[in-house]
Amino acid sequence: MTEQRTGTYGEGDVPATERTLGQLVADATRDLSEIVRAEVALAKAELAEDARNGAMAGGMFGAAGYLALVSSVTAVIAAGYGLTAAGLPPWAAFLVITGALLLLAALLVLIGRSRVRRMGPPKRAIRSSRATMEAVRPGSRGR
Numbered sequence: 001m002t003e004q005r006t007g008t009y010g011e012g013d014v015p016a017t018e019r020t021l022g023q024l025v026a027d028a029t030r031d032l033s034e035i036v037r038a039e040v041a042l043a044k045a046e047l048a049e050d051a052r053n054g055a056m057a058g059g060m061f062g063a064a065g066y067l068a069l070v071s072s073v074t075a076v077i078a079a080g081y082g083l084t085a086a087g088l089p090p091w092a093a094f095l096v097i098t099g100a101l102l103l104l105a106a107l108l109v110l111i112g113r114s115r116v117r118r119m120g121p122p123k124r125a126i127r128s129s130r131a132t133m134e135a136v137r138p139g140s141r142g143r
Contacts, residue, residue: 076101 076097083093 080090080094080097083096084090086093088096
């Protein structure tokens with residue numbers, strides 16, 4: 001008498017109705033492992049693509065920064081020549097531009113220094129850490 005099998009399983013497989021709990025758990029574990037491996041492979045592929053895009057974007061930002069720096073130099077030179085065309089001697093025109101740039105730099109330093117002075121320790125994190133230490137300490141009432 002031949003037994004009718006349903007579903008797909010190998011030579012030594014037993015029909016699902018006759019499988020033990022251990023066999024079912026082993027199959028479920030194997031299937032879960034395969035799913036996790038596939039998900040990890042997909043995540044790696046996506047991250048590799050993101051890394052390539054990030055590197056390309058970083059290169060483009062770097063090139064844009066370089067071009068902005070070069071254009072600011074040419075703008076300063078153009079301003080110096082503009083003051084020369086307005087009647088100042090070239091040395092005086094470029095001295096005025098240099099003074100304006102140094103004044104702008106000093107202003108930025110003062111603003112940056114005031115921002116640094118506003119900085120302080122992370123008060124909430126310190127308070128939270130102290131509360132946690134109090135709760136964990138032996139004999140603490142905070143439990």
